[in-house]
Amino acid sequence: MNNPNFNGMTNNPFMDPKHGTTTIALKFKGGIAAAADKRASMGSFIASKKAKKLHEINDFTIATIAGLVSDAQYLVHLTRANLNLYALGRGYDPSTKMAGNLLASIMYEQYRAYFPYYVSMIVAGLDKDGGHIYTLDMAGGITEEDFASTGSGSLVAYGVLESQWKEDLTEEAGLKIAITALATATSRDTATGDGMDVLVVNKKGVKRLTAAEVKKHLEA
Amino acid sequence: MLGPQSMGYDRTTTMYSPEGRIIQTEYARESVRRGSIAVGIKSKHGVVLAGLLRIVDLNEPDLKIHKISENIQAIFAGVAADGRILISRSRLEAEIFRLTYAEPLDVRGLSIKIGDYIQVFTQQGGLRPFGVGLLFGGLDQTGPSLHFVDPGGGVMSCKAKAMGEGDSEAIAYLKETYNDDLTTEQMVEIAKEAVRKAARDVELIDENIVIEIMPYKA
Numbered sequence: 001m002n003n004p005n006f007n008g009m010t011n012n013p014f015m016d017p018k019h020g021t022t023t024i025a026l027k028f029k030g031g032i033a034a035a036a037d038k039r040a041s042m043g044s045f046i047a048s049k050k051a052k053k054l055h056e057i058n059d060f061t062i063a064t065i066a067g068l069v070s071d072a073q074y075l076v077h078l079t080r081a082n083l084n085l086y087a088l089g090r091g092y093d094p095s096t097k098m099a100g101n102l103l104a105s106i107m108y109e110q111y112r113a114y115f116p117y118y119v120s121m122i123v124a125g126l127d128k129d130g131g132h133i134y135t136l137d138m139a140g141g142i143t144e145e146d147f148a149s150t151g152s153g154s155l156v157a158y159g160v161l162e163s164q165w166k167e168d169l170t171e172e173a174g175l176k177i178a179i180t181a182l183a184t185a186t187s188r189d190t191a192t193g194d195g196m197d198v199l200v201v202n203k204k205g206v207k208r209l210t211a212a213e214v215k216k217h218l219e220a
Numbered sequence: 221m222l223g224p225q226s227m228g229y230d231r232t233t234t235m236y237s238p239e240g241r242i243i244q245t246e247y248a249r250e251s252v253r254r255g256s257i258a259v260g261i262k263s264k265h266g267v268v269l270a271g272l273l274r275i276v277d278l279n280e281p282d283l284k285i286h287k288i289s290e291n292i293q294a295i296f297a298g299v300a301a302d303g304r305i306l307i308s309r310s311r312l313e314a315e316i317f318r319l320t321y322a323e324p325l326d327v328r329g330l331s332i333k334i335g336d337y338i339q340v341f342t343q344q345g346g347l348r349p350f351g352v353g354l355l356f357g358g359l360d361q362t363g364p365s366l367h368f369v370d371p372g373g374g375v376m377s378c379k380a381k382a383m384g385e386g387d388s389e390a391i392a393y394l395k396e397t398y399n400d401d402l403t404t405e406q407m408v409e410i411a412k413e414a415v416r417k418a419a420r421d422v423e424l425i426d427e428n429i430v431i432e433i434m435p436y437k438a
Contacts, residue, residue: 077322081315088287088311 020191108140386418
C-alpha cells in the first residue's frame with residue numbers, strides 16, 4: 001500500500017509523495033514536546049520551504065503530519081471540527097485518547113473503502129491523566145508511545161530518541177532531545193530540512209517556539 | 221360567519237387562512253411567549269446576552285446561553301427540546317463553514333442558515349414549526365452583531381431584543397434605556413433590569429440569571 005496511484009489515478013510523479021518529512025513527539029514530565037522540519041517535497045523537488053507540519057487541534061492537543069499534504073490538512077481540520085463539537089456540547093474537552101481514536105476511525109473507514117488517506121500522523125496532548133502520544137498509520141492503526149517519529153527521516157531521529165529519551169525528563173531536557181533528534185535527521189535525510197517548527201504542550205496549553213528559542217536550544 | 225379557527229385553517233401550515241395568515245406558525249410564536257425570558261443587547265462596544273432560568277423542583281437547569289463557536293453565543297426561548305436541535309445544528313453549521321473556508325462564520329450568515337432550516341417546517345406538510353425564538357449574538361467582520369430568528373424562519377438584525385414570558389415589559393424598558401454607545405457594564409445592568417421587569421414576581425438570585433458578555437475592540 002505504498003503507492004497512492006493504485007486506484008486508477010494517472011502515474012503522475014507530482015502525485016507521488018515520498019513521505020519526505022521528519023516529525024517527532026516525545027513525553028516529558030508534565031507535557032509533550034514536538035518538532036518537525038519545514039520541507040515539503042515532491043520526489044527530488046522541494047515544493048515548499050515553509051510547510052506547516054505541526055498543528056494545534058485544541059488547547060491541549062496537537063497533531064503532526066507526514067504524507068500527502070491535502071489529506072493531512074483535511075484530516076487535521078476534520079478532527080478539530082469534531083473535537084470542537086464535542087467540547088461545545090459538553091462544556092469540557094475530550095481526552096487525547098479520544099482525539100487519536102477519532103482520527104484512527106476516520107482513517108480506518110477510508111482504508112477499508114480501498115482509498116486510504118495517504119498520511120502518517122502523530123496525535124499528542126495533555127489531559128487529566130497526563131501526557132499521551134499516539135501514532136497513526138494510514139490503515140487506521142493506533143498505538144500509544146512515550147516518543148514517536150514519522151517520515152523519511154524517522155529512522156535517523158529514532159536513533160537519537162532511543163539513546164537519549166528517559167522517563168520524567170524536564171521540559172528543557174525534552175525540548176533539547178526533540179530538537180537534537182530533528183537536527184540529526186536533517187543532516188542525514190535529503191527530504192528533511194529548511195528549518196524547524198517546535199511546539200510544547202504543558203499545563204498552560206500549546207506554545208509554538210520562536211526561531212530564536214529553537215536556536216538557543218540547538219546551541220545549548 | 222365562522223372565524224378562521226373554526227374553519228380549520230389553524231390545523232396545518234400548508235394552508236393559509238383567508239386573511240393570508242399561517243395560523244400554526246402564529247401558535248408557535250405563542251409557545252415562544254411561554255418560554256423563560258431571554259434578552260440581547262448590542263452596542264459599539266459589544267454584545268450582551270442574558271436569560272432567566274426556571275428552576276423546577278431539584279432539577280439542575282440547562283445553561284440557557286449556548287456557545288456556538290468561538291465568536292458566537294446563542295440564547296433561545298420556548299420549547300427546550302426544539303431549541304436543543306437548533307443549537308446542535310448551529311454548532312454543526314459553524315464547524316462546516318470553518319472547515320470549508322478556514323474562517324469563522326458570521327452571525328448573520330448563521331442566522332440565515334438556521335432561518336432557512338426553520339422555514340421548511342412552515343411550508344412542508346406533516347411538520348410542526350419550531351416552538352422557539354433564537355437570539356444569536358457575536359462578533360464578526362461587521363463588528364458586534366445581534367440577530368433574532370423567529371419560528372416562521374424570519375431573520376432580523378436587532379439593536380436589542382427580548383423574547384419569552386414578560387417580553388413586552390422588557391422591550392419597553394430596553395426602548396427607554398437603549399443607545400448605541402452603551403458600555404458592556406451598562407448593557408449588563410440594563411439586561412439584568414430587563415429580565416427583572418419581565419420576571420415580575422420571580423425572585424432573582426445569582427443561580428437563576430445567566431449573562432454572557434462579548435466585548436468588542438475595533
